[in-house]
Structure formats: structure tokens, C-alpha cells
Amino acid sequence: MIDLFPDPSQARRRKLVVENIGLLLSGRLEQPILDADTIVAVGGTITAVGKRADCDVEDADIVVDARGTTVCPGLVDGHTHPTLGEHSPRTDNHSWILHCLHGGTTTMISAGEVHVAGRPTDRVGVKALAIAAQRSFAAARPSGVKMIAGAPLLEEGLLEEDFRELAEAGVELVGEVGIGSVADVETARTMVGWARANGMRCLTHTGGPSIPGSRLMTAEEILAIDPDVIGHINGGHTAFAHSEIRCLCEGCSRAIEIVHNGNAFAALYALRTAAEMGQLERIVLGTDAPSGAGVPALGMLRLVAMLSSFGELPAEQVFCFATGNTARVHGLAQGIVAPDRPADLVVMDRAQGTAGRTLLDSVALGDLPGIGMVLIDGVPVLRPSRNTPPATTLPEARRRPG
Ligand SMILES: [Zn+2]
Structure with a gap:
């Protein structure tokens, strides 16, 4: 510092x-x-x-x-998986937030505290973990970075009152739908509705399983669940067929998230699809780190450079995806x-x-x-x-x- x-x-x-x-x-x-x-x-x-x-x-x-x-503007990483503080157990990363700050990231958004050892899946435990994460990062910014955390996963048994309780406690997010135990689309859709009614934002796990415990979500299921953000549309890492990516882009007006730790070929397809549709304002970026791929300290910058060069878009536009677009979708002023x-x-x-x-x-x-x-x-x-x-x-x- x-x-x-x-x-x-x-x-x-x-x-x-x-x-x-x-x-x-x-x-x-x-x-x-x-x-x-x-x-x-x-x-x-x-x-x-x-x-x-x-x-x-x-x-x-x-x-x-x-x-x-x-x-x-400071970069806004819309898809991270914090635990508490600067350590991540997934690939034993220390000071990972500090290193991303050195890559220009000043705000991070949790897509679920999925790497917590023994992550609780019962009602009380799910709420306790989400509130603890929200409180911890609100009170102590690691390396100064603004971490918006507390993103509970959808687990069987959660009730409408649980989402109200979470929202009242300051939890704004729901973690990746598709990682928790809720496998039934109707249940997921109902819970996303409860969360949204309480002002919370939701994103999906999109594509094949990323780590043991996450599951395949189809494009049809994601459209039925209707999340605020189509989380990592380019897979994390395993992506959909391009036809399904197009189906997602055309089938709703929700944010289209591209992550660094995903499939680069699918990322470019999603970007070109949104560009063809004249809807680049829907593109939001993240790293999906820490993950099995580790923590790319320069992940946001690498993603900007990749999308601008291979995607043949002016760099000043792509920087908007990594800053204003992502912040707007999450209701942030930065x-x-x-x-x-x-x-x-x-x-x-x-x-x-x-x-x-x-x-x-x-x-x-x-x-x-x-x-x-x-x-x-x-x-x-x-x-x-x-x-x-x-x-x-x-x-x-x-x-x-x-
Ligand atoms: Zn993720």
C-alpha cells in the first residue's frame, strides 16, 4: 500500500x-x-x-x-467467491483481493461463499453464513476493496420468511442458483421470486458443473428461473452450445455475464450475439475467482483485452462492461x-x-x-x-x- x-x-x-x-x-x-x-x-x-x-x-x-x-473508473468484478478476509481455501490463495486490487479491481461482488469449509446447508446455517459474510466485508474491506458479500445459495427447506429475514439483515444477493441443493426448477423459480420481492438480486450457474457439487443448468431452465444476471454465460468452465447461448440472449432481457475463468470461445460468441442485437448494455464482467482455476490477479484486465481484441470492439466500450455496466446491474454508484x-x-x-x-x-x-x-x-x-x-x-x- x-x-x-x-x-x-x-x-x-x-x-x-x-x-x-x-x-x-x-x-x-x-x-x-x-x-x-x-x-x-x-x-x-x-x-x-x-x-x-x-x-x-x-x-x-x-x-x-x-x-x-x-x-x-475502478473495475467492478461482478463474480467472485470470497470466504472471509483475504484467504480462499479453494486453491489456497492468500492475499487474493490485494493482488486483484493491483489489477485495477476496486469493487467485488460475491456470487456465493461457496468455498467455505463445511458450508452449512440448513436454514439457520445458510442465513448465518450469509449474514456473517455480509457483516464481515462491510466492516473490514480487505486491502481497501469494496466487497459486496453475503450471497446465500438456494438450499432445500428455505422459506419465504428466510429471504425476508436475510434482506432485513442487509443481505442483497443470492449466490449462483444451481450450486445449492435446490435442483427443481419450480422451487428455484419460487425462491428467486421471494428473493426479488425482498429486493435481492440473483444470478444463475450457467453451463456444466464447475466443481463437484454444482450441476448442469439448461438454457430452458435458466429462462424459467429468470435470474437478474445470466451468470457466466460462457460457462464456468464448461459452456453451453452456441445455440443455447443465443437462446438465452434472445429469450430474456437480463444481464449477460462473461467471466475470465470460463470458456473464451463461448465468451466471444455471447459478446457477438449481444452486439448483433444492439444490446451491449447487458454485458457485465467478472472473474469467477477464486475457483479451481485459481485467482487471476489481472483477470479483469485480461478479460477486457481479450474481448476488445478478439471481439473487435473499441477498448473504451469494453472498459464500460467492466465498470459502469456491472455496477449498474447491481445498483452500485461506483x-x-x-x-x-x-x-x-x-x-x-x-x-x-x-x-x-x-x-x-x-x-x-x-x-x-x-x-x-x-x-x-x-x-x-x-x-x-x-x-x-x-x-x-x-x-x-x-x-x-x-
Ligand atoms: Zn462462480
Whole structure:
């Protein structure tokens, strides 16, 4: 972690100015690139985005000089499997959230705390685990990353009142439908309805079983269950036939999730299908980590580069999938650079040695950007990334003396 601002709680009340931005990505597909070179944030919330002359940059406590590089919203990983804190038992990953932060991820969303040893499957245990996970991550952000967790799996015996109790306790999510013991589509559909009636969001396990205990869901079953997010439409790892992927995309208007730890060929098919339909706003991204494939620390960036290069989409659009699209589907304010949004930002530049002439060119060629700095709630939390290739130009940060 950066030591320039040793007291984050104090810094969160302070004024941040990010200046000399060469390229500002908004996170919004409607306008992915903003005509602005300056961001101002107070108390962790963006107050102004524009040309420096039009922004109040006086009396800043923290000034980040982007030195002509690119600023993007912090990446939002819509599909993770946390346990508690920084350890995951699935492939014995330690500090996995920290390493993903170094890959530009500032928010993560749980798709179920599936790797907890002895994961309870009874009513009381399911609720206890979900509430414990929600409470733990709300109270202590590992490495500063915002983890939205507490995503119970659908288990036989859960009642309508259980979803009400979970929602009242602050649990917003249901984990992957298809991993818990509920195998009957009508039961799953009923429980998803109870969850939604209480304001909770649901996603499905899509494709073949990923690990022992998960099961095959067909496209027809998923459409009947009607989740908010078609979780990993490109499988985790085993994907549907392309005809079923098309059937899912065309059969509903729900979010289409593509994950890093899935089938890349199917990912590209789903992306092209959504593009053909003119519905790229439905594409949301995640890593599906930790999983049997481990934790790709740069998974979100790798997915952006893969979808932009093989998918032949402008990089600035694909960054929107990883930021504003995913945050919007989950009702989060982050992922967009605009006033009243959290100042969760990634300062990046084209990697040293890339054939791309600009950052966007380099990503469209399949290269990863070099991350120079990550800020969460207006506070620089790392500089530079220890995991990305080195950036061509690094930002500088200074603190007002005294
Ligand atoms: Zn998953």
C-alpha cells in the first residue's frame, strides 16, 4: 500500500484533485470518453469533472498529476467467491483481493461463499453464513476493496420468511442458483421470486458443473428461473452450445455475464450475439475467482483485452462492461466517473514495449495496460501496481504540506 497518506480515515475527508488527465474513460457506454482533464473529489465523492479552468482545484489536500495518462473508473468484478478476509481455501490463495486490487479491481461482488469449509446447508446455517459474510466485508474491506458479500445459495427447506429475514439483515444477493441443493426448477423459480420481492438480486450457474457439487443448468431452465444476471454465460468452465447461448440472449432481457475463468470461445460468441442485437448494455464482467482455476490477479484486465481484441470492439466500450455496466446491474454508484459518484479510479498507461500507439490501441491489440495508481474513495491506495506490466508513464501524487 502507498504510504503517502498514512491515515486513510483522515484523508477521506479531504479534497482530491486529479489533473493532467490525457484520456478520461467514463464507464458509460453512451459516452465512453469524456472531454475532460480534471477530476475533483471531496470526502471520497466526485464533485466535478471537466476542464481544469472550469473546476475548483484550490486548496486540494491531495493532488494526483496523471501526467497525460488515462484515468478509468475502478473495475467492478461482478463474480467472485470470497470466504472471509483475504484467504480462499479453494486453491489456497492468500492475499487474493490485494493482488486483484493491483489489477485495477476496486469493487467485488460475491456470487456465493461457496468455498467455505463445511458450508452449512440448513436454514439457520445458510442465513448465518450469509449474514456473517455480509457483516464481515462491510466492516473490514480487505486491502481497501469494496466487497459486496453475503450471497446465500438456494438450499432445500428455505422459506419465504428466510429471504425476508436475510434482506432485513442487509443481505442483497443470492449466490449462483444451481450450486445449492435446490435442483427443481419450480422451487428455484419460487425462491428467486421471494428473493426479488425482498429486493435481492440473483444470478444463475450457467453451463456444466464447475466443481463437484454444482450441476448442469439448461438454457430452458435458466429462462424459467429468470435470474437478474445470466451468470457466466460462457460457462464456468464448461459452456453451453452456441445455440443455447443465443437462446438465452434472445429469450430474456437480463444481464449477460462473461467471466475470465470460463470458456473464451463461448465468451466471444455471447459478446457477438449481444452486439448483433444492439444490446451491449447487458454485458457485465467478472472473474469467477477464486475457483479451481485459481485467482487471476489481472483477470479483469485480461478479460477486457481479450474481448476488445478478439471481439473487435473499441477498448473504451469494453472498459464500460467492466465498470459502469456491472455496477449498474447491481445498483452500485461506483463504476462511473461523474459528480456524486465514489472517487474509485485507476490511473493507467500503455505498457512499456506495446505495439499500441495509445492505451486504447494497446488494449485493442490484446495487451494489458500498466497501472500507475489506484484510488478508492479519493485515497490513493497503491502506486504503482506490482502485478501489471510497467506503465510507460507513471502519475505523481503530492500532499499539501502540513
Ligand atoms: Zn462462480
